[in-house]
Amino acid sequence: MASKAEQRRADLREKLVVAAESRIDRDGAVALRARDLAGDVGCAVGAIYTAYDDLNALIMAVNGRTFQKLGQQVAASVQGAEAEVATQRLILMSNAYLAFAAENTNLWRALFDLKMQAGDRVPEWYVQALRDLFANIARPVAELFPNDTPEELDLMVRALFSAVHGIVLLGLEQRISAVPLDKIKQMIAQILSQIGG
Known part of the structure; x- marks a missing residue:
């Protein structure tokens, strides 16, 4: 007690x-x-x-909550869509990621803007929250690349996440790209529909 x-x-x-x-x-x-x-x-x-310990640790705690909410929204986007082809499920998850980022822009940006020193360790719970998010992506990726090793699949998951994240980041930064939300969705679909073919 x-x-x-x-x-x-x-x-x-x-x-x-x-x-x-x-x-x-x-x-x-x-x-x-x-x-x-x-x-x-x-x-x-x-x-x-x-x-x-400091404000970074507090921001990290907020980020943990944000990762949970983001992961729940991404996972919910494919509930009931198990019969969809893997690329379509990736597109659904990416659209959910975009929607979360657009609706919670400052919280979403805080996930990636946290200032850390070279020697700072990322807490295990934070790493696990990111793993949980990547696990959603890993399932359809494994279907698309059934002969890849776990290391190759992990790299592909990270590459796809990075590609979608970059499109979303630049898309939401209106001063740089000036791409409307529906066009961002179209860009993501164009990229993801080309993989695993």
């Missing part, structure tokens, strides 16, 4: 994640400030650093 101090710390951690998630969603991770968060949750600035 947790002590009162441990319970208070856990409660503070949860409040901080909720407040940080709200601020990141609204303003982006670059605008996250300890003083603002302390005001949001009603604690001293120093208390934040008893709950999290």
Whole structure:
């Protein structure tokens, strides 16, 4: 059973994640400030650093929640579509990825914009959240390339994710590409429909 101090710390951690998630969603991770968060949750600035080592660790916790939501949306996009060909399921998942990024742009960007030092270790739960997302992609990829080794399949999953991510990133950056959402979907479908043929 947790002590009162441990319970208070856990409660503070949860409040901080909720407040940080709200601020990141609204303003982006670059605008996250300890003083603002302390005001949001009603604690001293120093208390934040008893709950999290630094703001990066707090952003990482928010990112864990974002990865979960993203993974759920991607997985839900192919529920009931098991009879579809593998490339069509990849397109459905990619469209779900695009929709999530478009609807949650600041939270989605925070997944990839986190500043880390060369020696920083990524927490195992964070790596697992990414693995879970990649597992959705891996199933249809394995159908498309049944003779590939696990290492080759893993590389293909990462390559396809990178390709779709790049299209989505540039597509949502209106100043660079100025591609409407429906055209982004078309671009993704054109790329994915060419694989495994």
